[in-house]
Amino acid sequence: MSNNIPENLRYSKDHEWVGVDGDIATIGITDYAQHSLGDVVYIDMPRVGDKFSAHEAFGSVESVKAVSEIFLPIAGEISEVNDGLNDTPESVNNDPYTDGWMVKIKMDNPGEADGMLSAAEYEEYLEASA
Amino acid sequence: MSITKVTQHPTQNESLIFERSQTGRVGYRLPKLDVPETLDVIPTEFRRSDDLAGVPEVSEVDVVRHFTRISTWNYSIDLGMYPLGSCTMKYNSRLNEKVARIGGFAGLHPLAPEAESQGALELIYKLQEDLAEITGLPGVSLQPAAGAQGEMTGVMLIRAFLDQRDGEASKDRRVILIPDSAHGTNPASAAMSGFTVKTIHSTAEGLTDMNHLRELCNEGGVAGLMLTNPNTVGIFERNIREICDTIHAAGGLVYMDGANMNALVGIARPGDMGVDVIHLNLHKTFSTPHGGGGPGCGPCLCSAELAPFLPTPRIEKSGETYRLNYDIPTSIGRVKAFFGNFGMMVRALSYIYTHGSDGLKEATEAAVLNARYISHKLADTYDEPYQSDCMHEAIFSHKHQAKKGVVTLDIAKRLIDYGFHPMTVYFPLVVEGAMLIEPTESVGRADLDAFIEAMIDIDREAQDDPELVINAPHSTRIGRLDEATAARKPVLRWREDMESTAKAA
Numbered sequence: 001m002s003n004n005i006p007e008n009l010r011y012s013k014d015h016e017w018v019g020v021d022g023d024i025a026t027i028g029i030t031d032y033a034q035h036s037l038g039d040v041v042y043i044d045m046p047r048v049g050d051k052f053s054a055h056e057a058f059g060s061v062e063s064v065k066a067v068s069e070i071f072l073p074i075a076g077e078i079s080e081v082n083d084g085l086n087d088t089p090e091s092v093n094n095d096p097y098t099d100g101w102m103v104k105i106k107m108d109n110p111g112e113a114d115g116m117l118s119a120a121e122y123e124e125y126l127e128a129s130a
Numbered sequence: 131m132s133i134t135k136v137t138q139h140p141t142q143n144e145s146l147i148f149e150r151s152q153t154g155r156v157g158y159r160l161p162k163l164d165v166p167e168t169l170d171v172i173p174t175e176f177r178r179s180d181d182l183a184g185v186p187e188v189s190e191v192d193v194v195r196h197f198t199r200i201s202t203w204n205y206s207i208d209l210g211m212y213p214l215g216s217c218t219m220k221y222n223s224r225l226n227e228k229v230a231r232i233g234g235f236a237g238l239h240p241l242a243p244e245a246e247s248q249g250a251l252e253l254i255y256k257l258q259e260d261l262a263e264i265t266g267l268p269g270v271s272l273q274p275a276a277g278a279q280g281e282m283t284g285v286m287l288i289r290a291f292l293d294q295r296d297g298e299a300s301k302d303r304r305v306i307l308i309p310d311s312a313h314g315t316n317p318a319s320a321a322m323s324g325f326t327v328k329t330i331h332s333t334a335e336g337l338t339d340m341n342h343l344r345e346l347c348n349e350g351g352v353a354g355l356m357l358t359n360p361n362t363v364g365i366f367e368r369n370i371r372e373i374c375d376t377i378h379a380a381g382g383l384v385y386m387d388g389a390n391m392n393a394l395v396g397i398a399r400p401g402d403m404g405v406d407v408i409h410l411n412l413h414k415t416f417s418t419p420h421g422g423g424g425p426g427c428g429p430c431l432c433s434a435e436l437a438p439f440l441p442t443p444r445i446e447k448s449g450e451t452y453r454l455n456y457d458i459p460t461s462i463g464r465v466k467a468f469f470g471n472f473g474m475m476v477r478a479l480s481y482i483y484t485h486g487s488d489g490l491k492e493a494t495e496a497a498v499l500n501a502r503y504i505s506h507k508l509a510d511t512y513d514e515p516y517q518s519d520c521m522h523e524a525i526f527s528h529k530h531q532a533k534k535g536v537v538t539l540d541i542a543k544r545l546i547d548y549g550f551h552p553m554t555v556y557f558p559l560v561v562e563g564a565m566l567i568e569p570t571e572s573v574g575r576a577d578l579d580a581f582i583e584a585m586i587d588i589d590r591e592a593q594d595d596p597e598l599v600i601n602a603p604h605s606t607r608i609g610r611l612d613e614a615t616a617a618r619k620p621v622l623r624w625r626e627d628m629e630s631t632a633k634a635a
Contacts, residue, residue: 036562039614064613065539065556067314089618 003126004031006097010113011122012073014055017097023110024079028101029061029070029092032126037063040092043085045102050078054112058103061092074112076105142607144199147186148624157190184626203607205551207420211573211581215523215554215566216313216362218392218414225484226417226477235476240468244453251452254469255445257479261429264490265388265408266401269437271444272429273470277389280409280428281356282319283441286462287407287432288354288383289323290439294460303381305351309338311363311558313387316356325353332560336363336516338373347380358387359400362558363516364501364523364566366393374404383407383436391415392570393498393522396491407432416478427474441465496571497522500578504567507582511589515561522570528563536592536599538563543610544591544602548584 009017015033019026034040042062052058057069058078082101085091092100107113117125169177188196205212212219230236238250258270274280285306293300306320309330317327328346331339338357346352355377360366367373374384386400386408392415394400400408412418412427420426432440442461443454485493498521505514505524513529528538542552542565554566569578592599603609621628 039617041614041617062617064617066559068559090614 003035003123004097005119005123007119009097009119010073010116011119011125012071012116013125014071014073016071016073018073018113018116019101020107020110020113023107024104025074025076025107025113026101026104027072028096030122031096034093034096034100037061037068038065039063040089043089043092043102045081045085046078048078048081052076052078052105070102072103072105073116074105075108077108078103079106080104144196144203146624147188147193147196148184150188150192150196151186153187155187155189155192157188157193184624210549210551211569211577212551213553213567213569213581214551215364215525215568216389216557217420217554218389218411218522218568218570219420219551220392220414220417220570221572222417222419222477223481223484226480229480230473230476232476236473238472240472248452250472251445251454253479254472254475255447255452257475257482258429258445260479260482261410261431264395264399265391265410265431266399267405267408267431268401268434269432269440270429271431271440271465272427272475273441273464273466274409274428274430275466275471276426277387277409277411277414277428278315278319279465280411280430281315281385281387282322283430283462283465284385284407284409284432285319285323285325285354285356287430287436287439288385289325290460290462291383291436292353294439303351303353305346305349306353307343307346307355307377307382309357309361311336311361311560312356312358313362313389316358316387320356332361332363335518336361336365337369337518338367340369340372340376343373343376347376347382350380352377352380352382354383354385354406356385356387358390359403360390360393360521360523362390362566363525363561364390364520364568365516365518366521370403370405378404389414390522392568393494395494396487397494401433407436412474412478417481418474418477425471425474427471427478443469493571494522497569500569500571500573501567503578504569504582508585511586512565515564523566523568525561526565526567527561528565531589531592531599532563534592534596536596538565540599540602541565541585541588541592544588544599545584546603547605548587550581550584 009019011017011030015030017028017030040061040063044060044062046058050058052072052075054073054075055071058072060067060069081103084099085102094100207219207222234249238247244251254272258272262268262270271283274283292303296303304325305328306325307328307330308316308320309332311332320327330346331342333339355373357367357373359370377384383406384404386405388408388410391410395415408431410416410429410431412429413420418427430440438458438460439462441464442458443456444458446453446455482490501520501522501524505520508526512526515525515527528536528541531537531541538555542555545552556564557566558564569581588599601610
């Protein structure tokens with residue numbers, strides 16, 4: 001099955017995506033991740049101002065199959081949370097890269113996202129682990 | 131509501147009790163009031179003025195028939211094989227039920243004086259002794275009401291022990307290690323007891339990764355390990371001694387989740403493996419009813435070192451007299467009212483006595499043999515993610531069927547059409563599309579073969595006519611439910627303006 005992997009984002013091996021704008025990064029889960037999880041029914045999110053180090057769990061996603069932790073690929077402080085997901089968790093399934101974004105962070109090291117996988121590298125990683 | 135009815139036949143379409151309501155219908159007739167009516171005793175704000183609107187108005191026979199009809203919709207352990215992995219859905223013997231109904235046990239008040247409760251106290255004491263013998267761990271509390279509570283009690287014992295042993299320094303020891311295949315309750319119990327959790331990887335073989343375990347121990351601060359053995363992929367952790375030694379050397383304690391004890395009873399004892407504390411589920415391993423069949427019992431057992439911290443009251447024996455000791459200052463305190471769910475203890479002791487030590491061992495052997503039979507017979511049809519011999523449960527994935535678009539959930543739903551309760555699905559999380567099958571010792575060869583045949587038929591359907599499986603079940607009263615909408619927008623109570631449930635199509 002082909003996965004939607006936008007060119008302009010960076011990816012983690014835990015299947016999170018990061019979109020960078022200055023020192024703010026927007027974070028969500030990938031199309032592959034939402035497909036593996038199945039229908040998302042609830043998302044447990046952090047609060048604005050919470051601080052996380054890289055690879056730390058910042059929340060969890062509950063689907064009809066399971067509850068899975070979501071990890072922050074890069075370190076930072078939560079600057080915004082997508083409250084809309086409380087009412088429409090299905091956005092994570094339908095539009096994982098747009099309406100389904102989860103949090104925005106103010107990055108501790110704005111260059112950190114450069115070390116993550118590119119779209120091509122993530123696609124390769126998915127194919128290798130299939 | 132988007133419920134698809136498979137059949138419209140009236141016996142298969144029971145309306146809600148609210149929808150059976152007819153204005154004025156009652157199940158009683160009271161004599162005419164022959165004294166003046168007084169409403170003043172009830173303050174106005176507590177009086178209902180809507181004449182109980184919305185409460186169903188039905189006769190006694192309506193109520194009896196309604197609930198009798200819906201009771202026949204249940205699938206139960208008395209109806210057929212219930213192969214839920216990690217749940218040990220074994221037969222609940224009628225003899226255990228008979229014993230639990232003996233007047234002296236069933237009618238005993240929990241506040242009756244010790245002198246009048248000697249029989250019950252003796253029964254609790256004897257069950258404690260037997261469970262201690264079975265697990266190799268001498269400290270016992272039967273108080274916890276379920277596995278997860280027994281588990282949390284175990285973690286609290288670890289915390290209390292460390293606080294006493296290390297004093298102030300105990301606060302630097304707040305990490306609990308848990309394998310990635312664990313039950314979700316494990317990290318929850320650890321977090322609720324004030325610990326943080328670090329996840330240990332599993333190897334390709336399905337075992338705890340020893341190198342990763344050592345690495346995490348070297349990071350320091352380890353309070354303990356929570357390990358299920360056999361683990362949740364049904365494989366015995368053969369390095370258990372080394373695992374316990376590693377944790378002990380790091381200054382931590384080992385808690386074993388006893389959910390899978392049905393693979394060990396009478397054969398191997400966690401205490402002998404180096405485990406410090408364990409919980410059992412009497413409603414799994416010791417055949418007391420699950421869920422709707424009765425409350426649970428999740429005893430917590432521990433080493434002599436941890437025993438001073440067990441919940442109070444504890445039962446003590448002096449001569450031939452049993453007494454309850456509430457005065458144990460080191461105890462973590464009560465975790466449940468009175469002594470826990472006593473009826474479950476009666477059933478469990480009855481199970482142990484009717485089997486005897488040889489019978490318990492035989493049950494374990496049969497449970498493992500049954501699971502291995504399924505594992506062997508389905509190995510050519512379903513993907514087995516691990517090569518090791520399974521213990522009491524067999525694990526498969528949907529890998530072969532997913533190529534045709536048929537996934538674990540579809541296979542589980544189709545199994546309903548074949549008359550079986552589905553297996554555990556999508557657990558453990560380390561296996562994608564997991565199907566965890568635990569037949570228990572309660573089924574014979576004929577039932578196992580019927581189940582295996584159903585699974586092989588479903589695979590054939592998945593290959594030849596995938597739509598048939600994807601749209602299952604077909605033989606039930608209603609079709610596949612929209613679980614996602616039910617979880618996202620749950621309808622938790624009836625309202626007058628709702629569409630009728632029986633006629634929805």
